[in-house]
Amino acid sequence: MKSLSFLDHPLAAFPPPDQALTEPNGLLAVGGDLRPERLLSAYYNGIFPWFNSDDPILWWSPDPRAIFLPKQIKISSSLRKYLKKQPWRYTVNHAFSDVMAGCALPRQKQAGTWISQDIQTAYQKLHQQGYAHSVEVWHGKQLIGGLYGIALGQVFCGESMFHRHTNASKAAMAVLQQHLLTMGFALIDAQVMNPHLESLGAQAIKRTDFLQLLHLYRDQDVQANAWLPSEVSLELP
Missing domain, CATH: 3.40.630.70 (Leucyl/phenylalanyl-tRNA-protein transferase, C-terminal domain)
Structure with missing residues (x-):
């Protein structure tokens, strides 16, 4: 069963992209930070951040792409x-x-x-x-x-x-x-x-x-x- 992951400490890793929710489409994880290392890890694994300024950091890997x-x-x-x-x-x-x-x-x-x-x-x-x-x-x-x-x-x-x-x-x-x-x-x-x-x-x-x-x-x-x-x-x- 797919469930939303929470990146609740600096070393928390992203879950596999196929664990992303279907509704909303592609939402994979919440939290973490925008350090260069994390951003590069995200893109390297087909994940990207997308969130409003008053939201927590949201990470996505939609299907289709x-x-x-x-x-x-x-x-x-x-x-x-x-x-x-x-x-x-x-x-x-x-x-x-x-x-x-x-x-x-x-x-x-x-x-x-x-x-x-x-x-x-x-x-x-x-x-x-x-x-x-x-x-x-x-x-x-x-x-x-x-x-x-x-x-x-x-x-x-x-x-x-x-x-x-x-x-x-x-x-x-x-x-x-x-x-x-x-x-x-x-x-x-x-x-x-x-x-x-x-x-x-x-x-x-x-x-x-x-x-x-x-x-x-x-x-x-x-x-x-x-x-x-x-x-x-x-x-x-």
Whole structure:
């Protein structure tokens, strides 16, 4: 019988993902902390935190799981034409904190955000340690969109994206696709399916299938310079 686990001391380990509840879908554990070691252990095992600022820390491993295969991200012909007309610049790991802050702003019809200051501080530590990364979209000197996530081997665990100009977050996704393919990544974890992700080519797969892919790619090597801060060009056919 599945039951919720409570991480009630610093060394408490995560239970196996298949012990997650079916309702709410994927809730696995409560409590613990946001130390880099625990966060990395979570992602390494297909688990991620997601909770409101007034909730305890909640850990999830939903079934099904949303993923992208980098080669299968959809960039529509209309979006390609639109992006080719824009004078935007694109960078990797130039403004991680600013991207997180952009992602933390409440969206339309949302009263708050799950990307609390504690979450921002925790992931900034992961960024400093070389695990968390960002893609930025600029119009002149203005940051108009971006995304961030965690890289483990050949797996990129996407966390959030934002835009201040139309299609800027989709542009960030196109840059991410190009970057991951160049650097030898094989899998993007998108966590939970939604219409926006589906429109970009995400697919929902069984948790067991996701974990098999995660175990296959999480320890594989990528290019040593994969995440050096850089300005990149978006190559669109």
